[in-house]
Amino acid sequence: MVYKVPFVNYPLHYKNMEKEIDAAIKEVLSRGDLIMRRQMLDFENSMASFLGVKYGIGVNSCTDALIFCLMAAGIKPGDEVITVAHTFVATIEAVVHSGATPVLADVGEDFNMDADKIEQLITPRTRAILPVHFNGRVCDMEKIMKIAEKHNLIIIEDSAQALGATFSGKKGGSFGLAGCFSFYPAKILGAAGDGGLVSTDSADLAEKIRFLRDHGRKGKDEVVCYGFTSRLDNLQAAILNVKFRYLPGWIKRRRHIAGLYDKGLKGTKRVKLPPSPGSDRRYFDIYQNYVIRADKRDELALYLKENGVEIIISNPIPVHHQKALGLSHFRLPNTEQFAKEVISIPNIPELTDEQVQYVIREIKDFYK
Numbered sequence: 001m002v003y004k005v006p007f008v009n010y011p012l013h014y015k016n017m018e019k020e021i022d023a024a025i026k027e028v029l030s031r032g033d034l035i036m037r038r039q040m041l042d043f044e045n046s047m048a049s050f051l052g053v054k055y056g057i058g059v060n061s062c063t064d065a066l067i068f069c070l071m072a073a074g075i076k077p078g079d080e081v082i083t084v085a086h087t088f089v090a091t092i093e094a095v096v097h098s099g100a101t102p103v104l105a106d107v108g109e110d111f112n113m114d115a116d117k118i119e120q121l122i123t124p125r126t127r128a129i130l131p132v133h134f135n136g137r138v139c140d141m142e143k144i145m146k147i148a149e150k151h152n153l154i155i156i157e158d159s160a161q162a163l164g165a166t167f168s169g170k171k172g173g174s175f176g177l178a179g180c181f182s183f184y185p186a187k188i189l190g191a192a193g194d195g196g197l198v199s200t201d202s203a204d205l206a207e208k209i210r211f212l213r214d215h216g217r218k219g220k221d222e223v224v225c226y227g228f229t230s231r232l233d234n235l236q237a238a239i240l241n242v243k244f245r246y247l248p249g250w251i252k253r254r255r256h257i258a259g260l261y262d263k264g265l266k267g268t269k270r271v272k273l274p275p276s277p278g279s280d281r282r283y284f285d286i287y288q289n290y291v292i293r294a295d296k297r298d299e300l301a302l303y304l305k306e307n308g309v310e311i312i313i314s315n316p317i318p319v320h321h322q323k324a325l326g327l328s329h330f331r332l333p334n335t336e337q338f339a340k341e342v343i344s345i346p347n348i349p350e351l352t353d354e355q356v357q358y359v360i361r362e363i364k365d366f367y368k
């Protein structure tokens, strides 16, 4: 189905940068620069300076970035890691793959980890906090950092959805021991496939991640640990280098669209809007997703789709209620309530203001 207002538009996204992307691909292929070459190093350096950290290490996904950070930080079976269930399953998956036990905190009204719910979950086995900067908004890192310091816990930030977002002027992914980013195609900076990155100020952690992503190899011949095949492809890095130049414009555009939704939907009583851009000066949100909470959510979703608006419902089954995962003992009232109410409406930079106004009109019409 062709939507009047699509949620993603990969062909148009590519078309807007076609010449530059084609040239970057051609350069890589014609030189045979396929694995860990200049393009990957350039991208790692650009990310590190953009994020304000010393090191960026390219890996093949944010999921691997999370697993590697937990492993490299010495997390092991028997340890507990506090995170959230209102996230993509990858966050919790990574904790389990590191051998640790996930302990789930509820989220607050802004969909992010509720810092006031953390301390009650800390036990002698707790080793780390893994906050998720969801939908493009950084968690309240002032509170989370204080708790981590008080209890001597590591912080690893799941920043998959928050590249460029800041809290008190500092970028998400630069607060804790490490930040983990995703370049999945639908992300604000998306590759033509999978990609991820670890950001850190720790030379030690950076070195360990470099080993883990490349079979534990140090140099050409020495193997220092059991590792994985998880490098950021050089071809993906070349594409990301091109797209990175557009990132500030895309962030601006997403914030503009969020502003239009905020203005247009403010009076609509049966939807609850996310924080508007600039409403709290500590937060600079990049709106990876524009998520509203809607009365009669499922009917609204159907109505919008039938009228040409592509929407997404993330986690209609909260992750901790997925039977296969064995996490159903957690009671998370907000997470469970939000799973019934959330709906992500289109906010890609390629949308015109008219398309955004159309979505606003359709939502209002539904509730008439």
Ligand SMILES: Cc1ncc(COP(=O)(O)O)c(C=O)c1O
Binding pocket: 060, 061, 062, 063, 064, 087, 088, 090, 091, 132, 158, 160, 161, 181, 182, 183, 184, 194, 195, 196
């Ligand atoms: C919050 C969050 N964490 C982790 C991931 C995993 O990222 P990747 O697909 O790069 O492994 C995603 C991807 O959607 C995500 O949204």
